[in-house]
Amino acid sequence: MPTQTRKPFLLDFEKPLCELESRIAQIRELAAENNVDVSAQIQELEAKAVQLRQEIFSALTPSQRLQLARHPRRPSTLDYIQAICDDWFEMHGDRGGYDDPALVGGVARLDGKPVVILGHQKGRDTKDNVARNFGMASPGGYRKAMRLMDHANRFQMPIITLIDTPGAWAGVDAEKLGQGEAIAYNLREMFALDVPILCTVIGEGGSGGALGIGVGDRLMMFEHSVYTVATPEACAAILWKDASRSPQAASALKITAWDLKELGIIDQILPEPSSGAHADPLGAAQNLKKALLENLQDLLSLSAKQRRDLRYQKFRQMGKYTLA
Amino acid sequence: MSLFDWFANRQKSEPVTQKRQEREIADGLWSKCEACGVLAYTKDLQANQMVCSECNHHLRVDSDERIRQLIDAKTWKPLNEEISPIDPLSFKDRKAYKDRLSDYQQKTGLTDAVQTGTGLLDGLPVALGVMDFRFMGGSMGSVVGEKLCRLIEYGTQEGLPVVIICASGGARMQEGMLSLMQMAKISGALEHHRREKLLYIPVLTHPTTGGVTASFAMLGDFILAEPKATIGFAGRRVIEQTLREKLPDDFQSAEYLLKYGFVDAIVPRTQLKATLAQLISLHQLSPIAPGHHHNGDRVHYQHHNEPKKIHRDAMQVLEETD
Numbered sequence: 338m339p340t341q342t343r344k345p346f347l348l349d350f351e352k353p354l355c356e357l358e359s360r361i362a363q364i365r366e367l368a369a370e371n372n373v374d375v376s377a378q379i380q381e382l383e384a385k386a387v388q389l390r391q392e393i394f395s396a397l398t399p400s401q402r403l404q405l406a407r408h409p410r411r412p413s414t415l416d417y418i419q420a421i422c423d424d425w426f427e428m429h430g431d432r433g434g435y436d437d438p439a440l441v442g443g444v445a446r447l448d449g450k451p452v453v454i455l456g457h458q459k460g461r462d463t464k465d466n467v468a469r470n471f472g473m474a475s476p477g478g479y480r481k482a483m484r485l486m487d488h489a490n491r492f493q494m495p496i497i498t499l500i501d502t503p504g505a506w507a508g509v510d511a512e513k514l515g516q517g518e519a520i521a522y523n524l525r526e527m528f529a530l531d532v533p534i535l536c537t538v539i540g541e542g543g544s545g546g547a548l549g550i551g552v553g554d555r556l557m558m559f560e561h562s563v564y565t566v567a568t569p570e571a572c573a574a575i576l577w578k579d580a581s582r583s584p585q586a587a588s589a590l591k592i593t594a595w596d597l598k599e600l601g602i603i604d605q606i607l608p609e610p611s612s613g614a615h616a617d618p619l620g621a622a623q624n625l626k627k628a629l630l631e632n633l634q635d636l637l638s639l640s641a642k643q644r645r646d647l648r649y650q651k652f653r654q655m656g657k658y659t660l661a
Numbered sequence: 662m663s664l665f666d667w668f669a670n671r672q673k674s675e676p677v678t679q680k681r682q683e684r685e686i687a688d689g690l691w692s693k694c695e696a697c698g699v700l701a702y703t704k705d706l707q708a709n710q711m712v713c714s715e716c717n718h719h720l721r722v723d724s725d726e727r728i729r730q731l732i733d734a735k736t737w738k739p740l741n742e743e744i745s746p747i748d749p750l751s752f753k754d755r756k757a758y759k760d761r762l763s764d765y766q767q768k769t770g771l772t773d774a775v776q777t778g779t780g781l782l783d784g785l786p787v788a789l790g791v792m793d794f795r796f797m798g799g800s801m802g803s804v805v806g807e808k809l810c811r812l813i814e815y816g817t818q819e820g821l822p823v824v825i826i827c828a829s830g831g832a833r834m835q836e837g838m839l840s841l842m843q844m845a846k847i848s849g850a851l852e853h854h855r856r857e858k859l860l861y862i863p864v865l866t867h868p869t870t871g872g873v874t875a876s877f878a879m880l881g882d883f884i885l886a887e888p889k890a891t892i893g894f895a896g897r898r899v900i901e902q903t904l905r906e907k908l909p910d911d912f913q914s915a916e917y918l919l920k921y922g923f924v925d926a927i928v929p930r931t932q933l934k935a936t937l938a939q940l941i942s943l944h945q946l947s948p949i950a951p952g953h954h955h956n957g958d959r960v961h962y963q964h965h966n967e968p969k970k971i972h973r974d975a976m977q978v979l980e981e982t983d
Contacts, residue, residue: 505875507895508904512913515923517874517894524848525855525880544832544841545875545894552845566832566841571899576754576834590837591750600749602838649849653810655842656803657749 346615348404350393354612357386390611397561399593400584403569405561406541407503410615412622413472414441414456414499417539420622421629422447422454428485435514437478439470439506440550442485444494448630453489455482455550456499459540472541473506476519479549483523486530495533495633498550503568505546520549527552528649531641535632537607537625538562538594539614554648555632556603558594559621561613564603565592602655605632694718710930719887719930721867723769724776724793727826731789731934732780739778741811746773746804750837758835761797769795773804774829777812779821783938785945788816790825794868799829801873802836806843809877813850813861822860822941827878831871844876851880860944862937865892865915865924883940884924885933886915892924 347355361382368375397405405411418425422445430436442455457474460466474482482498489496505516527534534553542551542564558564567575569587574580591597594606607624610617636644686693692703696718706713710730711720722730728737752758766772774796779788790812792799809825816823832840854861863881867890874894878884886892893913901908911917918924928936 505894507899509900509908509912512893512895512900513921515879515921518879518923520875520894521844521848521877521879524845524876525852528849528852529856545844545872548841548845549875552849564838566837567834572834578755586754589750589752589754590834592837597838600837600839602842649853652842652846652849655846656807656839657747657836658803658807659745659747660743661745 346409348401348408350397350401351612354386354389354393357382357389361386387611394561394611394613398584398588399563399590399596400569400587402561402593403541403563403587405613405615406563408540408613408615409461411540412614412618413461414458414501414539416618417456417499417622417625418445418454420619421626422452423449428481428488430484431477431480432484433477433480435475435477435481437470437475437481438468439472439502440474440478440482442482444488447495447497447626447633450495451492452495452497453485454497454499455485456539457502457546457550459501470506472502473504474502474546474549475506475508475511476514476516479505479516479519479523482550483526486523486527486534490530490532493532495535495636496530496553497629498534498536498553500536500538500542500547500551500564501540501562502543502546503541504543505549520545523549524552528645528652531645533633533636533644534648535629535636537629538564538603539625541565543568552648552652554636554644554651555605557605557607557628557632558597558603559607559614559625560594560609562594563587563592564594564597565590600657692720694720712930717888717929719867719889721794721828722930723795724771724791724826727791728776728778728780728789730930731782731824731826731937732787733782733784736781737778738780739776740815741777741808742772744772744804744808744811746802748835749803749839750835752835752837754835761835765796769793771796773802773808774799775805775808777808779815782824782934782941785938785941786821787937787941788812788819788821788823790823792826792828792873794828794830797833799827799873800831800833800840801829801843802833802840803843805829805833806840806846809843809847810850813847813854816859817850817854817857820857820859822862822944823854824862824864824937825877826864826866827869827873828866829869829871829873831873841872844872847877848880851877860941862940864928864933864937865918866890868892870894870896870913879923882944883926885926885928885936886918886924887930887933888915888927890915892918 364375424446427443439458441458445454457472458469459472460469486496535555536551536553538558540562544567569583570580573582573586597603598606607628610620614621689703691700692706693700694713697716699715711722746762748759771793775790775792777790790809813823861881862883863878865878865886869878869892891913892915915927919927
């Protein structure tokens, strides 16, 4: 039963819904065994489930959304690539001595047209996560990403980046190899690329580690994804001197797709299936593909220079200040 | 009177009590080196650009002092001073961001954590940005981003080299994602500046970390650093906690970055102006004669236009002689 396998990953606020769903399944089973017609009751309960789902998912707090964004079953970069692309060929290595498993990418076809697609890759389970370093990319990962984007630029392929990281890797090696420089270089060079760049936060957009592949012509976010300047946990520890205040920090930092749309940072919110992307990965992938194709069509009608200028203008207007 | 008595009397006649010492430090008459503890007459220390003459420790300097050290007298023209911070998220942690801002504004006399402007550096026109660590740890929010962006754009438009003195803990959390996006915005401005083949030199001072390191601090044609400055992406404590291991003493120091190839040179503060002048003049086709830009005491904007013109003229001369 799917509810059984999903159980270990149930989030607190998903529980009432899950209980109701398993009750419906139970009644159905009992009815089938005893040969009684309970379709009226089931219909009623199902309507109730739909309503409950809507109530729960429309009233999520920022820290609940953060939980959803980090959901272990949330579709990852490679899941989306598999679901929306054909002819996928993964590229490896930064040509400087390292291949980062936390940042993956390659060439593929999207709706028949060649693209370069890349993103942070989290693991499925603990073992996989250790191998993927929990989606925290190293300097070599950002340099591999840049290598792929340069490739796209040379062969006139649009670039699609999928963002899903708690942040760039903070370790001794990362510092030694210039984590700051690797991200900074991407920030500057992504403004210089001629081809269209579409960036989507599919899960967790963690600070500079997210931005390192996040400069594009369009910034999109799935509705239950988050994008933060610092993780709410870190922010609570620094500003409140108390890591347990992280739900409060999550609200104060304005990390949800709606907040960021209002602040003029993202362009578009991608809808998720009614119980979140993890409940229906293929549904989420369809929404992503549709948005990518629509935006690509717009962007391909512009010249390279227009795109570069508009890209700069887009980031140029970000920020709030007064001329007092 | 033996020599010993003389010393004993001298101590008696001039008792420097701790109280008095503290008062004089507070008056700003004397300054104590935070590294070796030696007391120095503040005026002497300033004359030595706030570098301890005993141990060579570089004490923190504020943005005004930094501008005085780098820009020729009476040639500084501030840009965009009117840009001031607001509280876009109505952010409140243990204290409201609004209150924090006005406290720091009062304490420092600055509107936010950066001063930008143009001036002459040993006679060479330059667009200079100076971050001020006193203002909320030099953190980068919308104002820092906007002022640096406008400075770089001005440099691009006027053909000026850009120098930015970095001193920052990183992005300003109180402005959330707006702060993070300043990293991209400034990097974009630098891309345009670079496209015009203009020189950009960041100078990394203590401390340069987080979002500043992951953007404009690391994008220089040359990257200079002050001795022993802490420079890094992630905080040292964060790394220590994640890895549960003791980090080497020189980890994330200017010297460490030099060793691993991320800065070009560690330049003592007393030689910074001369070094910048050397690098800038090496990248101009025609050296600019000192005094060329002076019109009495004041320097006007149009004088700063000259490098581009001179650059072009020189190119023309080169082409004609071909």
